[in-house]
Amino acid sequence: MSEKERTAIIRFRDVSKFYGDFQVLKSVDFEAMSGERIVVCGPSGSGKSTLIRCINGLESYEQGEITVDGQRLGKDAAALRKVRNQVGMVFQQFNLFPHLTVLENLTLGPIRARKMSTGEARDIAMRYLERVRIPEQADKYPRQLSGGQQQRVAIARSLCMEPRIMLFDEPTSALDPEMITEVLDVMVELAGTGMTMIVVTHEMGFARKVADRMVFMDHGEIVETAAPGEFFTAPKSQRCRDFLDKILNH
Amino acid sequence: MNRLLLVFLAFALSACSANWGWYVVNPQTKAGWTNLTFLLSGLKYTVLLSLTAILISIALGLLVALPGLSTRPWLRRASRIYVELIRAVPILVMILWVYYGLPQLTGLTIGVFWAGVIALALSDSAFEAEIFRAGIQSIARGQYEAAYSVSLNYIDTMRYVILPQAIRRILPALGNQLAYMLKMSSLVSVIGMQELTRKANELVVTEYRPLEIYTVLVLEYLVLILIVSGGVRWLERRMQTDERS
Numbered sequence: 001m002s003e004k005e006r007t008a009i010i011r012f013r014d015v016s017k018f019y020g021d022f023q024v025l026k027s028v029d030f031e032a033m034s035g036e037r038i039v040v041c042g043p044s045g046s047g048k049s050t051l052i053r054c055i056n057g058l059e060s061y062e063q064g065e066i067t068v069d070g071q072r073l074g075k076d077a078a079a080l081r082k083v084r085n086q087v088g089m090v091f092q093q094f095n096l097f098p099h100l101t102v103l104e105n106l107t108l109g110p111i112r113a114r115k116m117s118t119g120e121a122r123d124i125a126m127r128y129l130e131r132v133r134i135p136e137q138a139d140k141y142p143r144q145l146s147g148g149q150q151q152r153v154a155i156a157r158s159l160c161m162e163p164r165i166m167l168f169d170e171p172t173s174a175l176d177p178e179m180i181t182e183v184l185d186v187m188v189e190l191a192g193t194g195m196t197m198i199v200v201t202h203e204m205g206f207a208r209k210v211a212d213r214m215v216f217m218d219h220g221e222i223v224e225t226a227a228p229g230e231f232f233t234a235p236k237s238q239r240c241r242d243f244l245d246k247i248l249n250h
Numbered sequence: 251m252n253r254l255l256l257v258f259l260a261f262a263l264s265a266c267s268a269n270w271g272w273y274v275v276n277p278q279t280k281a282g283w284t285n286l287t288f289l290l291s292g293l294k295y296t297v298l299l300s301l302t303a304i305l306i307s308i309a310l311g312l313l314v315a316l317p318g319l320s321t322r323p324w325l326r327r328a329s330r331i332y333v334e335l336i337r338a339v340p341i342l343v344m345i346l347w348v349y350y351g352l353p354q355l356t357g358l359t360i361g362v363f364w365a366g367v368i369a370l371a372l373s374d375s376a377f378e379a380e381i382f383r384a385g386i387q388s389i390a391r392g393q394y395e396a397a398y399s400v401s402l403n404y405i406d407t408m409r410y411v412i413l414p415q416a417i418r419r420i421l422p423a424l425g426n427q428l429a430y431m432l433k434m435s436s437l438v439s440v441i442g443m444q445e446l447t448r449k450a451n452e453l454v455v456t457e458y459r460p461l462e463i464y465t466v467l468v469l470e471y472l473v474l475i476l477i478v479s480g481g482v483r484w485l486e487r488r489m490q491t492d493e494r495s
Contacts, residue, residue, distance in 0.1 A: 084399065093392055157400060
């Protein structure tokens with residue numbers, strides 16, 4: 001237990017969040033260890049996106065406590081900044097900056113937030129563009145790239161901040177089927193580097209391959225959490241069984 | 251647009267034999283040339299006044315728009331009140347109030363030029379604020395989230411991510427405001443600003459040819475505004491090719 005305490009990099013304690021009367025998160029307790037790869041799944045509206053958006057403070061919460069890398073997320077702007085320096089995020093809709101080139105998309109954070117020189121930022125950007133295998137697109141604008149390429153740029157943009165944790169919010173849901181693999185390949189490779197990853201996705205093949213732990217959410221609650229082997233072969237709850245039946249059997 | 255101008259000129263000139271007395275501004279006669287240069291001598295004030303006022307009003311408009319988009323209700327309310335209040339004052343009234351009223355209130359004397367600039371900038375700032383608000387609101391939420399997720403603070407997010415995109419979208423509206431400003435600057439003639447309209451008024455008094463002189467005045471504004479719309483169109487095109495090349 002004490003060892004677990006020491007290495008938990010993300011910790012939710014009894015976290016609740018409301019949209020007006022609607023409760024999106026219901027007393028969520030959740031922990032992620034440093035280097036752990038967690039896949040979060042569940043039906044739409046189950047609160048899984050909200051859960052990971054709380055981790056970098058894009059969503060606030062009303063009850064409980066969230067700590068990320070020792071910083072308590074709350075009203076404290078300095079703590080929020082420290083957390084965001086450690087947490088990268090990849091969005092379903094990529095959210096690249098359309099008025100900036102690929103390279104400028106990548107260097108904006110390092111230059112403005114990490115106070116790097118243009119040259120340093122450029123070096124880092126090119127390194128990560130090579131890692132996502134599109135260095136030749138550096139001077140293009142996002143709209144000139146395919147969806148898969150845009151999402152890989154978005155991953156590289158987050159990596160340029162050299163975060164300790166990467167969050168993925170349904171990174172392949174807006175992609176054409178033939179482009180999903182190129183994005184998942186990059187993510188699998190990233191998982192191999194020991195990065196802490198929290199991934200909301202319905203790509204169960206990916207989950208089987210890289211997840212250390214599966215988290216199933218429904219109606220704002222974490223219903224089940226298990227190692228992938230156990231999760232896919234012997235889910236404990238009926239809700240989880242129903243969900244897996246729906247997404248796996250076709 | 252050049253054709254429109256020619257048609258208008260042809261129409262005006264064809265009628266000159268009957269009722270028009272173009273001699274007052276005929277550049278081939280010495281008197282006409284003097285009158286014409288007198289009319290045009292107001293040009294630099296009209297342009298200078300309008301440009302100064304539009305720059306100030308854009309800055310002011312942005313300063314008013316940003317709190318209007320805040321999550322804090324009292325900031326939004328302050329911005330709202332400013333816009334409603336300023337928008338309710340007719341521009342001519344604003345000019346009179348700033349020129350005659352403000353010095354009494356503050357004890358400072360303001361020259362005609364700066365009184366005009368302040369009045370026009372204030373009046374226009376409410377509209378600029380509304381334009382900026384709409385432009386900033388049209389940028390998707392995801393752009394803020396992406397900027398915050400790479401640790402940008404609010405000011406950098408606005409400066410490098412949101413405003414560059416918003417300004418591209420509101421450029422035509424900003425161009426409209428500049429054209430509007432050029433026209434509104436004619437009102438500053440009432441406090442004695444030596445701009446285009448004032449010069450025309452003065453010449454009418456000595457020459458008593460209002461039709462010809464005011465027609466020249468109309469053409470002066472027309473040319474200015476055509477230049478503005480051409481400029482805005484050029485800028486829009488350039489920004490588009492920027493992103494496509």
